[in-house]
Amino acid sequence: MNPFCSKREHISRRAFLKGSLCTAGGLVVANWGGLVHSPTIAADVERRGKRCILLWMNGGASQIDTFDLKPGRPTGGPFRPIATRVPGIQICEYLPRLAQHTDKLAVIRSMRTESPDHPDGIYHMHTCYKMAERTPHPEIGAMVAKYLGRIDADLPSFVRMGPTGNAGAGYLGPQYEPFSLGRDGKLSYFTTPYVDAAAEQRRGDLWRLLETEFARDHHAEPFASHRLAKERAWRLLRAKSIFDTSKDWPEVCERYGNTDFGRCCFLARKLVEAGVAFVEVGQDNYDSHADNFVCHKANMQVLDPAWSALLEDLDARGLLQDTLVIWMGEVGRTPYINNRAGRDHYIRAWTIVLAGGGIKGGQVYGATDADGKEVKDNPVSEGDLFATIYTALGINPRTKHYVGTRPVWATPEGSRPIRELLA
Amino acid sequence: MPEPAALGQAKLLWTLPFDADWVTAVCFLGSTRRLAAGNNLGQVLIWDLPEQPDAPPPLPRRRLDGHTNAISRLVATADGRWLISASYDHTIRYWDTQASPQGQETLTLNARAREEAGRRGGKVPPAVEATVNVQPATQVLRGHRDWVSDLALSRDEQLLLSGGDDGWVVLWDRPAAKEQRRWQLPAWAYAVALSPDNRQALVSERRPLVFDSSRHAGVRLWDVTSGTVQRDLSSDFKGIYISAADYSPDGKLLALGRGGEVDGFNGKVFLLDPASPGKPRELSPGHQYGITDLAFHPDGRHLASSGRDTVVRLWDTAAAKVVQEIGKPRGSQFKDWIHAIAFSADGRWLATADMAGAVQVWAFSA
Known part of the structure; x- marks a missing residue:
């Protein structure tokens, strides 16, 4: 047993040496963010208790x-706009419940992005950097976990369900990797021990004894990482009851919609309530190159109750003011309708929605032209979006990390938070 | 009625431009020479077809105003007077095609083609203009709260059956324009068909999600008199969306078509006996990417199917063989669709609703 203070309580000797080397000599050593994640900064952010839920529309929803909506235009399609709680803001008729929450939403109609396909778009819209870059950028979930997560918590700081991001923790290191659940939000079968609790405890104690003996002669970092991961897994198992929604789901399933996505949104609410810093919930079926309208209608009938109930519950529990809810996918969809009754990928003018913590709701930011082909006002890049998100969460978008000697910022050079969107 | 041998030869008589948007529905008005077609915008036009097959393409005579979203189905009474339309605007409308018009308007039937040619810098075709009488609907049925996806008229014209994306199937008293009965499905209604004796209905169901556990595809036969399930065929069509259905005139055969966008040539036609259980017969080849519509020929022996491959196939249902393929696949990897098909009452003509913005009229001749 180490008689000294644990690593998280002080800057480690290794981190100090690496940081010193970087600063003084510019040598090639990755610091994994060890210096930046000082207890002082983390505690400061933690006091604010900011959380984030990303509703990820995998495949790219049609703006x-x-x-x-563009009713009456050749690009308009068969859906009709409806009035919402906020005069002047109209949204699709198949989002009637969400229409009652537009006072909480900031709709950005002027996204103009750079990565038109799925893998690169997913990466770009999770990291705000292009996939082609050689630097392994972390996903937004890892970044939020690092700055808003509690390292001593039993629960992971970054949880995701269903189809989601593809970048992982990148240069932030393995401790910020996501904890992934299935698309139904359930834990894997192997999280249920096949021996009773007492036997499990004896096994753990025996393992720790052997590991302690082993560690006396084996000081390499991978061994320590392995031990840490194992201990974290055990801690997670102690807290795993939070992932079990079977008891409370019947009470809420009508409001959230009896779907996988609805259940995952409900679990997301439970997780942020329990202190998880970042939860990503993916919804599939948006990549509608064919039959776009029936696909989107079916999807919106899943999305509308789930998203609305999530906002309602967060609001009712006083959590919404500190929980940023993001709705986005990797691309938008073409204004023109192809000969498969579909819409293809489109990145010149599309929409993302923010709500809750740090965001001024009840507004539309930016605009597209009459047919939705071009951004007319206030184009927003990936970097601008992430700068806005990080600012809303209390994370400095110009936070600097080192990959070797190379400084890397949380958002690309020139990215600016959109002040109009911030509360 | 053409001899069976004549069905093997189809000649394109006219292509009628209607390029404001995709043509989605087509119907002959009873035994008259009048033809109606509707499009994605909710516009409905009526043409009087010439007696002479070598006459120039006719211009539309009427426009029926009122729908505000896509027309999903057109049906007509045998006397040709009443046209009934179902739409994504949630309504079903009755049109008296003998009513006095309320005014006239001049349309450019190829406006979109001209605009596109101009934008591409190509040769702009001359405008095809028509002066049409315009009229409103005489009756509007508002029994659905979402898209009315399909509509069937009984052979005796006493009943209408509609299915909607609201998950409701509604049986209507057609002459009284009153709702008789309704029943709810676990998902959206897709295709509906009424048996000739008015006792049975086929309704297919869908919720087109890909991965969510609430995805749904179903096919059931219903007792129309009670609104209860007679037979659940879903296990025979596991995971398959049935987009089109039609009973043969004698009610002994029920044809179903696989729709949505499917891989390869799996847009199959299935035939089954609606009165007794048994495995459905499958007709090959299937349409590439899926079936859009089915229509029994008035002779009861032949069936037409249309697909997302710009092709109409005419089948001999007894022999389970293709008699003729009408039209050719066009375009590149993905083709335009033939959205809907209709036979004339005498079985000599076939009309097709072409996604590219036209109605084609084909004639069968010996």
Whole structure:
């Protein structure tokens, strides 16, 4: 047993040496963010208790069929706009419950991004950097876990369910990797021990004894990482009852919609309530190159109750003011309708929605032209979006990390938070 | 009625431009020479077809105003007077095609083609203009709260059956324009068909999600008199979306078509006996990417199917063989669709609703 203070309580000797080397000599050593994640900064952010839920529309939702309708135009399609709680803001008729929450939403109709396909778009919209870069950038979930997560918590700081990001923790290191659940939000079968609790405890104690003996002669970092991961897994198992929604789901399933996505949104609410810093919930079926309208209608009938109930519950529990809820995918969809009744990928003018913590709701930011082909006002890049998100969460978007000697910022050079969107 | 041998030869008589948007529905008005077609915008036009097959393409005579979203189905009474339309605007409308018009308007039937040619810098075709009488609907049925996806008229014209994306199937008293009965499905209604004796209905169901556990595909036969399930065929069509259905005139055969966008040539036609259980017969080849519509020929022996491959196939249902393929696959990897098909009452003509913005009229001749 180490008689001294644990690593998280002080800057480790290794981190100090690496940081010193970087600063003084510019030598090639990765610091894994060890210096930046000082207890002082983390505690400061933690006091604010900010959380984030990302509703990820995998495949790319159509902006014209959701939040930027073009009725009567050749690009309009068959969906009709409806009035919402906020005069002047109209959204799709298949989001009627969400229409009652537009006072909480900031709809950005002027996204203009750079990565048009799925893998690169997913990476770009999770990291705000292009996939082609050689630097392994961390996903937003890892970044939020690092700055808003509690390292001493039993629960992971970054949980995701269903189809989600593809970048992982990148240069932030393995401690910020996501903890992934299935698309139904359930834990894997192997999280249920096949021996009773007492036997499990004896096994753990025996393992720790052997590991302690082993560690006396083996000081390499991978061994320590392995031990840490194992201990964290055990801690997680102690807290795993939070992932069990079977008891409370019947009470809420009508409001959230009896779907996988609805259940995952409900679990997301439970997790942020329990202190998890970042939860990502993916919804599939948006990549509608064919039959776009029936796909989107079916999806919105899943999305509308789930998203609305999530906002309602967060609000009712006083959590919404500190929980940023993001709705986005990797691309938008073409204004023109192809000969498969579909819409293809489109990145020149599309929509993302923010709500809750740090965001001024009840507004539309930016605009597209009459057919939705081009951004007319206030184009927003990936970097601008992430700078806005990080600012809303209390994370400095110009936070600097080192990959070797190379400084890397949380958002690309020139990215600016959109002040109009911030509360 | 053409001899069976004549069905093997189809000649394109006219292509009628209607390029404001995709043509989605087509119907002959009873035994008259009048033809109606509707499009994605909710516009409905009526043409009087010439007696002479070598006459120039006719221009539309009427426009029926009122729908505000796509027309999903057109049906008509045998006397040709009443046209009934179902739409994504949640309504079903009755149109008296003998009513006095309320005014006239001039349309450019190829406006979109001209605009596109101009934008591409190509040769702009001359405008095809028509002066049409315009009229409103005489009756509007508002029994659905979402898209009315399909509509069937009984052979005796006493009943209408509609299915909607609201998950409701509604049986209507057609002459009284009143709702008789309704029943709810676990998902959206897709295709509906009524048996000739008015006792049975086929309704297919869908919720087109890909991965969510609430995805749904179903096919059931219903007792129309009670609104209860007679037979659940879903296990025979596991995971398959049935987009089109039609009973043969004698009610002994029920044809079903696989729709949505499917891989390869799996847009199959299935035939089954609606009165007794048994495995459905499968007709090959299937349409590439899926079936859009089915229509029995008035002779009861032949069936037409249309697909997302710009092709109409005419089948001999007894022999389970293709008699003729009408039209050719066009375009590149993905083709335009033939959205809907309709036979004339005498079985000599076939009309097709072409996604590219036209109605084609084909004639069968010996």
